[in-house]
Every structure is written in C-alpha cells, then in structure tokens.
Amino acid sequence: MNGDFDWNLAKSFLAVFDLGSLSAAARSTGLSQPTLGRHVSELETSLGILLFERSRDGLKPTPAALAIAQEARNFADAGGRIAMLAAGRSQSVSGTVRITASEIVASYLLPQILGPMLAALPGIDIELVATNTVENLLRRDADIAIRMVEPQQLDLIARKIAELPIGVYATRSYLEKHGTPATLEEFRHHVVIGYDRSDLVLRGFASIGYSIDQSFFRLRMDSQHAAFEALLAGAGIGFAPLWLASRHANLVRFAEAFSIRPMQMWLVAHAELRTSAKIRAVYDHLGAAFANMDLGR
Amino acid sequence: MNGDFDWNLAKSFLAVFDLGSLSAAARSTGLSQPTLGRHVSELETSLGILLFERSRDGLKPTPAALAIAQEARNFADAGGRIAMLAAGRSQSVSGTVRITASEIVASYLLPQILGPMLAALPGIDIELVATNTVENLLRRDADIAIRMVEPQQLDLIARKIAELPIGVYATRSYLEKHGTPATLEEFRHHVVIGYDRSDLVLRGFASIGYSIDQSFFRLRMDSQHAAFEALLAGAGIGFAPLWLASRHANLVRFAEAFSIRPMQMWLVAHAELRTSAKIRAVYDHLGAAFANMDLGR
DNA sequence: TTTTAGATATTCGAAAATGAATGGGAAAAT
DNA sequence: ATTTTCCCATTCATTTTCGAATATCTAAAA
Numbered sequence: 001m002n003g004d005f006d007w008n009l010a011k012s013f014l015a016v017f018d019l020g021s022l023s024a025a026a027r028s029t030g031l032s033q034p035t036l037g038r039h040v041s042e043l044e045t046s047l048g049i050l051l052f053e054r055s056r057d058g059l060k061p062t063p064a065a066l067a068i069a070q071e072a073r074n075f076a077d078a079g080g081r082i083a084m085l086a087a088g089r090s091q092s093v094s095g096t097v098r099i100t101a102s103e104i105v106a107s108y109l110l111p112q113i114l115g116p117m118l119a120a121l122p123g124i125d126i127e128l129v130a131t132n133t134v135e136n137l138l139r140r141d142a143d144i145a146i147r148m149v150e151p152q153q154l155d156l157i158a159r160k161i162a163e164l165p166i167g168v169y170a171t172r173s174y175l176e177k178h179g180t181p182a183t184l185e186e187f188r189h190h191v192v193i194g195y196d197r198s199d200l201v202l203r204g205f206a207s208i209g210y211s212i213d214q215s216f217f218r219l220r221m222d223s224q225h226a227a228f229e230a231l232l233a234g235a236g237i238g239f240a241p242l243w244l245a246s247r248h249a250n251l252v253r254f255a256e257a258f259s260i261r262p263m264q265m266w267l268v269a270h271a272e273l274r275t276s277a278k279i280r281a282v283y284d285h286l287g288a289a290f291a292n293m294d295l296g297r
Numbered sequence: 298m299n300g301d302f303d304w305n306l307a308k309s310f311l312a313v314f315d316l317g318s319l320s321a322a323a324r325s326t327g328l329s330q331p332t333l334g335r336h337v338s339e340l341e342t343s344l345g346i347l348l349f350e351r352s353r354d355g356l357k358p359t360p361a362a363l364a365i366a367q368e369a370r371n372f373a374d375a376g377g378r379i380a381m382l383a384a385g386r387s388q389s390v391s392g393t394v395r396i397t398a399s400e401i402v403a404s405y406l407l408p409q410i411l412g413p414m415l416a417a418l419p420g421i422d423i424e425l426v427a428t429n430t431v432e433n434l435l436r437r438d439a440d441i442a443i444r445m446v447e448p449q450q451l452d453l454i455a456r457k458i459a460e461l462p463i464g465v466y467a468t469r470s471y472l473e474k475h476g477t478p479a480t481l482e483e484f485r486h487h488v489v490i491g492y493d494r495s496d497l498v499l500r501g502f503a504s505i506g507y508s509i510d511q512s513f514f515r516l517r518m519d520s521q522h523a524a525f526e527a528l529l530a531g532a533g534i535g536f537a538p539l540w541l542a543s544r545h546a547n548l549v550r551f552a553e554a555f556s557i558r559p560m561q562m563w564l565v566a567h568a569e570l571r572t573s574a575k576i577r578a579v580y581d582h583l584g585a586a587f588a589n590m591d592l593g594r
Numbered sequence: 595t596t597t598t599a600g601a602t603a604t605t606c607g608a609a610a611a612t613g614a615a616t617g618g619g620a621a622a623a624t
Numbered sequence: 625a626t627t628t629t630c631c632c633a634t635t636c637a638t639t640t641t642c643g644a645a646t647a648t649c650t651a652a653a654a
Contacts, residue, residue: 021630038612054631056620058630068379071378600651601649607642616634
C-alpha cells in the first residue's frame with residue numbers, strides 16, 4: 001500500500017495535538033519528549049505535510065493537523081474497539097482491569113473495597129482512575145465506571161448500586177459564628193460551597209420548588225475533593241453525602257427540610273465486556289461489595 | 298489507556314489473516330517471516346487471546362480472530378483515510394504517485410505515456426499496479442485509477458478519457474483452417490476466448506439483441522494478458538480493442554456486424570486528492586496524454 | 595523411498611528506536 | 625535584573641527490534 005505510515009505515530013500525534021506540547025504529551029503517554037518529537041517529525045515527512053509549528057511554548061497545530069486530527073480520532077476509536085472486542089473474548093481471569101470513578105468515590109469508598117477484592121481475585125490487577133471527567137467506555141478508556149447518573153447509551157450495561165442521601169452541612173464553629181440559616185433567603189447571606197461540574201444540587205432544589213442558579217454558590221470549585229476540604233475547614237456551607245459527612249464529628253447537619261434528591265450510584269461496563277471473565281469477576285465483586293455496604297448514613 | 302496495543306501489529310495481523318500464512322504475508326508486506334510471527338504472538342499476548350492456530354501449512358484463524366479482523370479492517374480503513382487526507386493537503390510536487398490499471402492498459406498503453414510524463418514531471422515517481430481487481434481508491438490503495446467502467450461513488454472524481462472500439466479477431470491461419478463464422482450460430486462451433494472477470498462482451502451482445510452466457514466462451518481465462526496471447530497464438534476467436542489488435546498484422550478483423558459497444562476508459566481519483574499538487578499534476582498529464590492519442594483504430 | 599516445496603520456530607549479529615542528560619531560549623515570576 | 629519555569633533540539637549509551645541463516649516438520653511429487 002502506498003499511503004502507508006507507521007500507525008503508532010498517530011498515537012503520538014494525537015497526544016501532542018491534544019496536549020499542545022511535546023513535554024506534556026510525554027508526561028501523559030509515558031514516552032519521552034525526544035521520542036515524541038521524533039515521532040511527529042517522522043509523521044510529517046511520511047505524510048508530506050507540516051503538522052505543527054514549533055514555538056517557544058509548545059507545538060501549534062497547522063490547519064492540516066486540525067483536519068488530520070479528526071480522522072486520527074476515528075482511527076484511535078477503531079483501535080480501542082479492537083482492544084475491547086479482544087478483552088470481551090479473553091477468558092483468562094487475570095490481567096489488569098481499569099476502573100474509573102469520581103474523586104470522592106475513588107478516595108473514600110473504593111479503597112476499603114479494593115483491598116478485599118484483590119485478595120479474593122488473585123491474578124487481577126486494578127488500575128483506578130480518579131477523574132471527574134467521564135471517561136469514554138465505548139472507546140475503552142476504562143473497563144468499568146462508577147457513575148452518578150444513569151448511563152443512556154445502549155451499548156452499556158449498568159446496575160444501580162446505591163442511593164446516597166445528601167445533607168446540608170457546615171462545621172460546628174462556622175454555625176456558631178454565622179448562625180444557622182433556615183430559609184432559602186437566609187442561605188443567600190452565607191458562603192455556599194458548590195462543585196462546578198455537577199448540577200445535582202441545583203436540580204435537587206428545583207425538585208422541591210426552589211429555583212436557584214450557579215450564583216447561589218459563593219465558592220465554586222472544580223474539584224470535589226477541594227470542595228469537601230473547604231467544607232471541613234469551615235469555609236462555608238456545603239452539600240455532602242451522609243456516609244461521607246458522618247465520618248467527621250465536627251460537621252453538623254442542619255436544614256434537613258431541604259431534602260436534596262438522593263444521589264444515585266451506577267456500576268457501568270460495556271456490553272461486549274459482559275463475556276470477559278476477568279472484567280465480569282470485578283464487576284460482580286464490586287456490585288456485591290456495594291450492596292453489603294450501608295451508605296444510608 | 299488500558300486497551301492499548303501496538304497499532305502496527307494490526308497491520309501484520311491483517312496481512313497474516315488475509316493471506317493465511319506468515320510466509321505469504323512476509324512476501325506481501327516486505328517484512329520477514331520471523332518478524333510477522335513475532336508480531337502475531339505479541340498481539341496475542343497483549344490482547345490476551347489466541348488469534349491463530351499454528352499448523353503445518355499456515356496459521357488458521359480462531360473465531361476470535363475472525364471477529365477481530367472485521368474491526369481491524371475498519372481500523373486500517375481509517376488509517377488509509379488519514380493518509381489520503383494528508384496526501385490531499387500536500388503541496389509538494391514530488392513524491393510517489395500510485396496508479397492502478399488493468400493488465401492490458403498497464404502493459405500496452407501506459408508505457409509510452411509514462412516515459413514522457415516522468416521527463417516532464419521531475420521529482421515525481423510512479424508506481425504502477427497492473428491488476429484486474431479494482432483497487433480501493435477510497436482506502437488509498439492507489440491514488441489514480443484507470444478503469445473501464447464509470448465509477449459511481451460520490452467521493453470520486455472521474456473523467457472519460459477514451460472510447461475504445463472493440464472488434465472480433467482471429468489469426469489469419471485460424472480462419473483459413475476453420476472458416477470465418479458469420480452468424481451467431483456459427484460462432485458456437487468455434488473456440489471463443491473470453492475473459493473471466495468482465496461481462497463486457499456479454500453485455501455487448503445483449504445490447505444488439507443476442508442473449509449469450511459464459512458457456513459461449515469455450516476458453517475462459519482470468520488474465521487479460523493470457524487471453525490476448527491465446528488469441529495471437531491462434532487458439533481461437535477473441536475480442537480486442539482496435540488499437541491493440543491493429544498492431545498485429547496476422548490478426549484479421551471480421552464479423553464487423555457484431556458491433557460490440559465500445560469500451561469506455563475513465564481516469565479516476567479521490568475527490569480529496571484534487572488539491573494535492575503532485576497527484577493533480579499526474580492526473581492532468583494523463584488526461585492530456587490520452588486525449589492526444591488516437592485509440593479509434 | 596527419496597526429494598521437493600512450503601510451512602513455522604530459533605538463533606544471533608546488525609540496525610533502529612528509545613530515554614537520560616544536556617544545551618539553549620523565551621516568557622513569567624520575583 | 626535576576627531567577628525560575630516552561631518549552632524544544634541534540635547527543636549518546638542502551639535497549640529493542642529486525643532479518644538472514646538455519647533447523648525442523650509435513651504433505652505431495654518424483
């Protein structure tokens with residue numbers, strides 16, 4: 001074939017394209033910066049076009065690169081589907097299973113589950129990705145996801161593993177200093193801590209007839225972790241699942257009348273992977289572990 | 298990413314899958330047989346499934362391999378589209394242009410055209426693929442194709458470059474020995490030479506009211522070349538374009554009443570490649586060269 | 595029975611790809 | 625003004641990958 005280039009170079013190209021610099025791409029891919037630089041140059045000569053303009057702070061994609069990137073994405077997706085198809089047919093109960101979950105779940109809930117699981121499933125390694133961006137299961141960025149919303153795509157299999165009540169909290173000292181708000185109007189005089197990427201609380205209020213928007217939150221953070229730490233530090237009023245907040249004695253729950261709709265937790269995997277022994281084992285184990293866990297308070 | 302394998306291995310896998318043996322794949326890919334063997338094993342361990350059963354005469358795909366192959370084909374197609382997109386944006390008038398044409402066109406028509414073209418377009422190399430299977434332009438198996446039928450796909454640009462009259466021929470000695478048939482019925486007592494993969498002659502007869510089928514041809518060959526050589530050797534009666542047959546003094550044209558529909562010749566390229574300087578140059582040159590050629594006799 | 599042809603597997607030296615270290619430059623922070 | 629912090633490019637020793645040669649096996653042909 002004529003139009004034949006080293007297919008691995010597309011990987012490096014995409015990483016550099018997405019992250020904007022060789023160095024950043026190197027950090028994310030596990031390759032070295034010189035290697036990525038070479039890959040990009042090699043791809044450029046083998047395709048016969050200039051893909052990036054090298055500048056002081058990174059590689060700026062040329063118009064050609066923008067066009068190529070789109071097709072390269074399809075290419076990568078097809079590659080992911082191959083891996084997924086293969087994983088679905090693999091019958092060995094060993095290897096690595098990749099789980100993705102939100103920061104909070106990954107740091108406060110999973111650790112106690114993963115330990116016993118690794119003991120129960122020798123031969124299986126777990127890779128845990130704590131991210132609040134939703135990884136793409138269809139592309140096999142992860143094998144199993146724990147999500148807070150019910151997945152809609154047809155290719156996914158899902159199972160609701162918990163309903164998590166949410167409460168309104170602040171530290172004891174914060175409330176002593178600023179008082180305990182009781183009506184929605186009083187909330188507006190407080191620092192309310194919000195998590196940027198979720199409209200869970202907004203929808204919760206809407207469902208009980210209160211219409212609020214992002215400005216309701218005086219302190220907005222893009223990290224669940226940071227938001228909860230801010231709450232713990234007495235920076236203001238926040239929303240948290242009971243199971244998490246109840247671990248901290250200095251957090252006080254109040255305004256229980258504002259009953260936010262409970263958060264749902266879903267275990268999700270790709271349908272193809274139902275047949276993979278190792279992924280099935282982990283999926284089932286996670287499901288059972290969450291079922292035995294009392295997250296109601 | 299977890300499901301991450303060496304994308305180049307997919308190339309080797311497809312070659313081995315299609316050709317059925319490491320050795321055959323080695324011949325076709327330019328890699329060596331040990332390398333392909335290693336690639337397949339490597340892919341197997343990295344995907345976690347067995348792809349082939351090694352046997353005395355080749356590698357037999359497992360069911361898993363059959364499933365994977367389909368997706369791998371998509372993968373390869375996407376790779377081809379990347380190459381095509383890139384080629385379309387390449388503005389350098391140098392490099393290799395890949396042309397595909399039928400055996401006959403490639404051996405008797407193109408040589409006289411390609412010489413002057415290479416002189417006129419320094420920096421451009423030509424790769425000529427003489428095949429009667431239609432190469433896939435959409436996948437960039439070739440840049441430019443010369444075809445005998447009007448292409449239907451929307452993504453292709455095409456230009457009719459010639460109408461080639463077809464005549465009925467036999468060698469002088471054949472006709473002296475067996476007589477000159479005049480009616481269709483008389484043809485049936487002769488050895489008529491046909492080319493397996495084309496129904497051109499069949500349709501030609503149909504268009505003037507004679508219904509015949511493959512059994513009309515006593516000698517069927519899957520190579521245009523071989524068929525024409527058989528005609529030249531006096532093996533029977535055959536059909537040939539005038540420009541080709543008229544080069545041979547011992548071929549006699551007869552039965553001109555059976556006017557086969559003239560063969561059309563199309564120059565075809567992918568629409569994306571209209572913008573590629575080097576491909577455009579070759580395309581235009583070929584178009585002009587054929588226009589200046591008298592193929593009517 | 596022996597030979598031939600075609601297949602995969604193995605060995606080993608050569609070639610290619612890789613990454614750590616380093617150099618150098620420009621913007622941002624101090 | 626100076627330091628720090630990002631970048632990218634280059635160099636070189638090391639690791640990885642590759643192919644020629646070879647061994648071995650099997651079915652078919654001689």
